[in-house]
Amino acid sequence: MINLQLNPALLFTPGNKPTTFSKAEETGANGIIVDLEDSVSTKDKQISRDNAVRYLSKSSDIVNILRINHLTTNDGLKDILAVTEKKLYLDAVLYPKTESPNDIYQLSQLLSQTYDEIALIALIETAQGTVNLHNIVRDSPAQLQALMFGAADYASALNCDGSIQALLLARMKIVESSAMKNLTCYDSPYFDFNDNHGLMNELKTVKSLGFNGKAAIHPKQINQIKSAFKPTLEQYVQAKEIVETYNKASGEACQYKGKMIDKPVYQKSMQVISNFENLR
Structure with a gap:
């Protein structure tokens, strides 16, 4: 199973833009997150799924992570079927809106039919998710290797702004829960990819809190993320x-x-x- 703690910089790439997959390998990112969920419109779900399977059918030098849709949706079920029909070069699955250990257990059971070892990353982005964090970490199967904070959805759910101050408690809970089983914890992307100063300030904060890495939405953020998490x-x-x-x-x-x-x-x-x- 992949050691996610050695891979601090993960780059999101929309599933409907397959040309970005191979380009992500050239950015220096530790891992690519092929996204089938939020960044993909309903009309593009199937083509994105096909693109992901095509890309993951070949080996690469980068950690391959797939964000699927929630299993309570038709697209989530189609995503699972697509990645379990044959074994792909897939290192981890990022699961959106994780709210209970049962979410991770169901996902693990479905994937274990095809994959002997695959890491699961629980995306925490709802109030129910943060309330149940300790249970999620304590009671999930061993495939759960990391937590990731979803700041945008979480701020929307709580009707608060996305500032570091407003979301500080949620981040602290994620770090604390991760420490229970020495899981890797990733921070949410910084969404203004032209604001290098803002990204650096946020990196300093989340590094000081105990995060191991951070997701990115643009290649230009990768070097800053990697530099922030590697000691001088x-x-x-x-x-x-x-x-x-x-x-x-x-x-x-x-x-x-x-x-x-x-x-x-x-x-x-x-x-x-x-x-x-x-x-x-």
């Missing part, structure tokens, strides 16, 4: 020095440049080292 060389060197100091102290609390080092600081430094060496 300075942070990497400091983390290595902290680990070395702690190890020399045989695991006892000690000091590094006037700051106390204990087990949590050591563990955080190990994460920084791992992220610097392994993030793609």
Whole structure:
């Protein structure tokens, strides 16, 4: 099963624009999300489904993720049928409006008829979804590997604006719930792809909260996302020095440049080292 924590930058591509699929591989994105849901109109659902199957019938050097429609809709059922009739080069399925462990269980059961190992990403974008977050993470099958925040739908459901302040609590709940089982957690896309300053500010906030990555809607956002989630060389060197100091102290609390080092600081430094060496 794909390790999503090593893939922080995911690019959404509408299913009705197949030329963007292969181009996504050239952007440096860690993964492509072929979208069959919100970005596709009803009249284009079938052609988008056909495009996705055609693209996923060939291997690629990028993580392939498919956002399907909800299984309570006819299009959702058609999506599942399309991807289970034969095994595709599909690493993960992004499931919209996840609101309970049963959503993930049903999806897992359907996909397991064709796929031995496939990751599931629960898209949390409703009030019911955030209320049930702990249950979703605790009671879903092992195929659930990540959560993703859907800011636009969530803000609409709550009749609030999409500012970082208004949606802070929902983001914190997603990070907290992800930590229960060490799931990857992705932030929602930043929708103004011409606002680099706004994207950077949002990246700083969600990184500080504990998110592992962020989705993008435009190729020009990819490099900023990847840079935000990979530690700097300075942070990497400091983390290595902290680990070395702690190890020399045989695991006892000690000091590094006037700051106390204990087990949590050591563990955080190990994460920084791992992220610097392994993030793609």
